[in-house]
Structure formats: structure tokens, C-alpha cells
Amino acid sequence: MGIVTSKEMFQKAYEGHYAIGAFNVNNMEIVQGITEAAKEVNSPLILQVSAGARNYAKHNYLMHLIQAAVEDTDLPIVVHLDHGADFDICKKCIDGGFSSVMIDGSKYPFEENIALTKQVVDYAHERGVVVEAELGKLAGIEDDVNVSDADSAFTDPDQAVEFVERTGCDSLAVAIGTSHGAYKFKGEPKLRFDILEKITNLLPNYPLVLHGASTVIPEFVDKCNEFGGNIPGAKGVPEDMLRKAATYGVCKINVDTDLRLAMTAAIREMFVKNPEEFDPRKYLGAGREAIKEMVKRKIVTAMGSDNKI
Ligand code: G3H
Ligand code: 13P
Ligand code: ZN
Numbered sequence: 001m002g003i004v005t006s007k008e009m010f011q012k013a014y015e016g017h018y019a020i021g022a023f024n025v026n027n028m029e030i031v032q033g034i035t036e037a038a039k040e041v042n043s044p045l046i047l048q049v050s051a052g053a054r055n056y057a058k059h060n061y062l063m064h065l066i067q068a069a070v071e072d073t074d075l076p077i078v079v080h081l082d083h084g085a086d087f088d089i090c091k092k093c094i095d096g097g098f099s100s101v102m103i104d105g106s107k108y109p110f111e112e113n114i115a116l117t118k119q120v121v122d123y124a125h126e127r128g129v130v131v132e133a134e135l136g137k138l139a140g141i142e143d144d145v146n147v148s149d150a151d152s153a154f155t156d157p158d159q160a161v162e163f164v165e166r167t168g169c170d171s172l173a174v175a176i177g178t179s180h181g182a183y184k185f186k187g188e189p190k191l192r193f194d195i196l197e198k199i200t201n202l203l204p205n206y207p208l209v210l211h212g213a214s215t216v217i218p219e220f221v222d223k224c225n226e227f228g229g230n231i232p233g234a235k236g237v238p239e240d241m242l243r244k245a246a247t248y249g250v251c252k253i254n255v256d257t258d259l260r261l262a263m264t265a266a267i268r269e270m271f272v273k274n275p276e277e278f279d280p281r282k283y284l285g286a287g288r289e290a291i292k293e294m295v296k297r298k299i300v301t302a303m304g305s306d307n308k309i
Helices: 007-016 028-041 051-057 059-073 087-095 110-125 157-167 193-202 218-226 239-246 257-273 280-303
Strands: 020-024 045-049 076-084 100-103 130-135 140-142 145-147 171-174 208-210 250-255
Touching: 007 020, 007 250, 020 028, 020 076, 020 280, 028 045, 028 059, 028 257, 028 280, 045 059, 051 059, 051 076, 059 076, 076 087, 087 100, 087 110, 100 110, 110 130, 110 157, 130 157, 157 171, 157 193, 171 193, 193 208, 193 239, 218 257, 239 250, 239 280, 250 257, 250 280, 257 280
Parallel strands: 020 045, 020 250, 045 076, 076 100, 100 130, 130 171, 171 208, 208 250
Antiparallel strands: 140 145
16 A cells, blocks of 8 residues: 555544554564554554664665565555654655654744744645644653653643644644653553543544553563563553543554563563574564564554554
């Protein structure tokens, strides 16, 4: 089917009350694990590339890997820039074949976020590319985006309406209590569904995005720890909360931490059980297989996007 934008995907997801998984890719094994999983359960897919991934693997390598996956699977795949920090990186990705970009102006004051987002939207739309923006601040840490817990601010529903109207962005990432990484909640997981409901009521038929949405699957944390890791107290967003979010207009659910944990757990296990092993195909292959099984399960139980092609 090829590289597509998320327009039609989101429309169908919105109406069907499910979400499309947006998975971060950094190398061949990750691309293959995710796309082979989506193929087996017949699901549309978003592959997203962060600035860190572009620095690590280079734009062209990732683009060609994704193109190879499209040929191999014949799936509709969105190629998306994750957390574009400025106009320049968005432009490079638009010019370089991505079908979707995120401009993350969430760290700026409202008016500056609007101006930056609008600049990217104008450039992208002229070239048939869609744009995700972000309003509100997530707690947590990521490359180039550092927000302390104290600074985190939920999305204001009225501001969200004004923001979408004035920028023309195609989807909006909202802050309702998720955060990036493996340590999302100190106590019980809690998301502000009341805020999400207000936003979606004010913006009917409009796709919302949830960042920091990994479940931090205990099985993989436990396996990392069993085989020499040290990741105590990790906690993520339960899968039933993700399914619920999809009934409130969330059409895109971002996952990176779960991929990292699944891959690391498998590689740790491989090394501990086979200390004599030094063939990268053995341990990277084990990581790829773990990603594939995890993504299949996630598409079915957390996204509900299986058999939606
Ligand atoms: O939200 C951020 C993603 O997990 C990407 O992480 O910037 O370390 O590639 P990264
Ligand atoms: P997680 O850290 O929860 O996987 O979130 C990833 C993300 O939001 C990428 O933009
Ligand atoms: Zn994110």
C-alpha cells in the first residue's frame, strides 16, 4: 500500500473507537519486529523517528529501512517525525520523504507555540504532509525535551480549541497525566479522563494523540532485573486505560519504552543463558523476536487496531 498520511487512518480509528500504535524506530531489527507484527495482525501502523534516532541511524538509512518494510509487508505505513523541536528539522523530514511531522512547541508560551506550529503547518500542507502539534506539558525526560514534574501542566481544553483553529494542525498531543520513560506514576496510575472528555467534546471528530503511553509491561521489567538489570519501581499506563482513551478521541498512541524494555530483556536473557555467544544476529535476532511478540499483543489489547486494513 505504501507510505501514507494519517488522515484516513485517524478518521477510521476515530469512528471505530480504536487507536493506531506509533512506534519509535532506531534500527533494522526494530523496524522489522514492528512491521512483521502489524502484518500478522493486519493493522495499520505509524513508524516514528526522533531527532535522536536520526542522529543515531541517519535519515536515509531509516527512510530506506521503512521503504523496505513497506515493500515487504504491503501495509499502509505513516512515517512520522517524533518531537520535532524546530522548523528546520520538520522541513528536513518533509523534504526527505516523511508523510507526517510533529512540531513540539509545548515548551514555549501559547502564542509562540501557535506561531511555530502555523509555520510548519503551512510548509507541510503545501507538500501534502500532515502535522501533529502539542499543547500542555508532559512530565518526564526525553532527548532535547526536559520537563520537571513541577513544570508539568495539563492541556487546557479551551486553549486546545483556539490552538487547533489558529494553527490548522491535523492532530494534537495532549497532556492528561502520562509521561515519557519507565517511571510514569509514583502511586496508582491515574489519567485525567475528565480533561480528555472536555477536549474531545469541544473538538468533535478531531484526532488526539497520547505521548508517554507505554504500559511498562512488568514481564519485561522483571526479565531485565532477573538477568542483571536494575530497573526498580518502573510503572506505566495500563492497557485498559489506553483502550478507554481511544473512546475519547485518542487516535494515536506513542510507544517507545515498551520496545526498549522488550528488546533489552531478550538480549540480557540471551547473554546470561549463552555466555559463549558473540554473534550479533543471535542477540539482535532475539531482540527483534521479542519486539514482534510484544507489538502484536499491544496492537490487539491496547490499540484495538488489528484487522482494520
Ligand atoms: O518521546 C521520546 C521517544 O521515546 C524518543 O526517545 O529521543 O531518546 O529517541 P529518544
Ligand atoms: P513512552 O516513553 O511511554 O514509550 O512514550 C514514547 C513517546 O511518547 C514518543 O514520543
Ligand atoms: Zn513523546
